[in-house]
Amino acid sequence: MNELPIQLRAKHVMLCGLWFGQNKPNMNTYMKPFVDESIELYSDGLIWQRESGEVVTSKVVVTTMVADSVARPLIQNFKQFNGEFGCSFCMQKGTSVLKRRGRVRAYPYEKTDLRNPSQTDDLVEEAIAGNPTKGVKGPSILSCLPDFNIIDGCVPDYMHSVLLGVARSITTLWFNSENHQSPWYIGRSTEQIDDILTSIKPPCNVSRVPRSVKEKKFWKAHEWSMWLFYYSIPTLKEVLPEKYLKHWFKLVKGVSLLLGENISTLHLSESEGLLTEFVQEMETLYGINNVTFNVHLCLHLPNTVRNWGPLWAQSAFVFESYNGILLDMIKSSQGVSLQIMKTVWLQVAFPSFSQKNMVAASDDYLALLESFSVEKKMVREVSRSHGVTSLGRPKICMIRNDDFLALNSISNLENRVTVKYFSRVVVNAEIVHSQNYSRTFRRNSYTVILSDREESIFSVKTFIVCDLGQGETCYAVGKYYQKVKQDICSQFKNPCYFIPVRKSIGPLVAVQASQIKEKCLFIKTVNRNVDIVFKFINHSEMLR
Structure with a gap:
């Protein structure tokens, strides 16, 4: 292993x-x-x-x-x-x-x-x-x-069999004009679906923003992963007929249970049941000619996880990414295999070569080697306090009234003070933005999960660094989302990473930025009263 x-x-x-x-x-x-x-x-x-x-x-x-x-x-x-x-x-x-x-x-x-x-x-x-x-x-x-x-x-590799296989083939059936008389056809609602899909703002560590379903033939495996596990249910809920949505939901939940970081025997048993029902119903809903081999492979996924661990531990994503590296080694149409081999051998030989020649190397030589082997820092650390690194140049000014009231919720401030405002911080090895950060308008990296007992959902308006008696500390100012109990797909319990929420109405509050556990994905639904926050299924393979 x-x-x-x-x-x-x-x-x-x-x-x-x-x-x-x-x-x-x-x-x-x-x-x-x-x-x-x-x-x-x-x-x-x-x-x-x-x-x-x-x-x-x-x-x-x-x-x-x-x-x-x-x-x-x-x-x-x-x-x-x-x-x-x-x-x-x-x-x-x-x-x-x-x-x-x-x-x-x-x-x-x-x-x-x-x-x-x-x-x-x-x-x-x-x-x-x-x-x-x-x-x-x-x-x-x-x-x-x-x-x-x-x-x-x-x-069986779930990247090919589920994402580029089952998810892509069923989605294609829904939008293919050849099926315009079929009960599952939703091609007439393409514009409505695109409006919802392209309005989704994933956090910055998701590699791609959503693209129109009209461009689905160009979607990469990672985009199919985001579509299957995160985007599809809230996007299709008011469009796809209910029995087809429930059938799709079984695939979503069944495979997601096999991608977790802690998979129990109960998870395996539930996944096995869901995927078995998914395959059984495929012929009735879509016809026998659409019960493909990739659909059949869904039956064997739980046993693979039982033998070897979660699906991400033996997927082809790493190797497919390396194919991209190999393609970058090709500079002309002649001697392709030799070009690749020469570059690979140079990469293998470089560390030992540099180590042998660094004994009496000049400063210029060492600087050259470092430029080849060390990744350049894109940002400069400005300040660090209690495990939080604030990025960028701060705006130093008198604290605003609403932020003053927010800080008062955790500390008794008698008078307004001068503070440092930041738009970005690094906490738990993740870059978190505030709503005031305007450079990534297609991203939402300010909806986060806190590390408190309830794992509260919090929307960050801004970051403030100041001293409230415990030394200089970074605080996140914003509002909580209120969790609600509502199953997204009727008769089915939500997967554990689905969190229906309603935005709290009230004044701003402040929490220590070090309480931020991770970023999450926020999606507005057609029903604006209840939105969905998605925790990422795992942190091992999901963010490619």
Whole structure:
């Protein structure tokens, strides 16, 4: 299992192989160098030295293989998902059905046996004898890896199967004009949906602001993630017919339970039930030809989490991001593979090269090396107090009347004093804005969750740094949101990260800025009496 903290994994992706060509490689040949080295690292181990001088031998065990549903069967030497017995996790045969001018393989819900390594070995023996059966075409070199499970170890990737698969395909069905006579068609409400969607202001650590559904074919996986888990329910609530919204809600809640940072057996059981119902109802609501392999894969997600932990721990997001880095290494159309390899080797060699040449290096040389290896600071720390760093140049002036009353709610101020006003602070490693910060009008980074017992929702109007008798301290001035009990989708309990709120009416109040726990996503609903605040499902993979 990858023992690196999640925030470091993306910075330590290893390029073990590169294929450049018009056709896919023979996977048993392509993977052989990796498998041979993995076996050596398993048996002999890797010898390294701690800072204390202690020499350690670490053994390497390959536990999981992450790939999309096209590459996975190639590596396992199984049939593709559009062939009979195309699921590499169970024995469902699938059904060939008509769709438009051709045929596709559908996977209507049915209870089937799961595959296991022992059974797969028997099927491999039959395939070697010339009788490929039950989707197994032959042996896979991954079977040579010590302690590797060729079935459970090849995990379904939710980025491809759920976000770029199920979420995208169902959303496309809703807006495709070919379905204008279908009960789920909502293409006539595109403008209404866009008005709500494009008015959403995510916090600044969400990489992209919402784009129109007319541009959905250009949405990235992260945008589909935001659509599925955050934007879709409040956007579709007054548009999509209720039975289809409830069906979609089961997907939203079922998958979100598998993305948490603390997943209990109850969460797994609830997710399993929701996703099973989602797949069962898919044929009735959308027709058998839309019960795709990606829909079927939803049934196998809970077991993957049961075996290997949350979905974000084995998703392809890190590797897809690295593909972007590889593309940046290509500067011309000639010798593409050589360009990539030269750049990769330079990156690998640079740290050891610089270390050898820093012994008697000049100041100019050291400055040059530092410019290559150290990230430049975009902001300068202005002041720091009680774990809060205030950013930017302060506005020093006499405290305003409403802010004076707000500070009086936590301390008895006899007279108005001179204070420092700030628009941005860093707290708990996150940049939080105030409403007065005008440079990001498409963002809302001022709605936050506090670290009190109730996890109160607070909207920051401004930040004030002053001394109220405990030394110079940063205070957040604003208003609380009042939590209300209201299920967004009738007959279903809200997921734990949905928080319906109503804005409190009253004077400004002040809290210590160090009480800010995290930013959250605020969305105004069509019903303006109750809005929704979303906590982020996890902090490990969500903010890419």
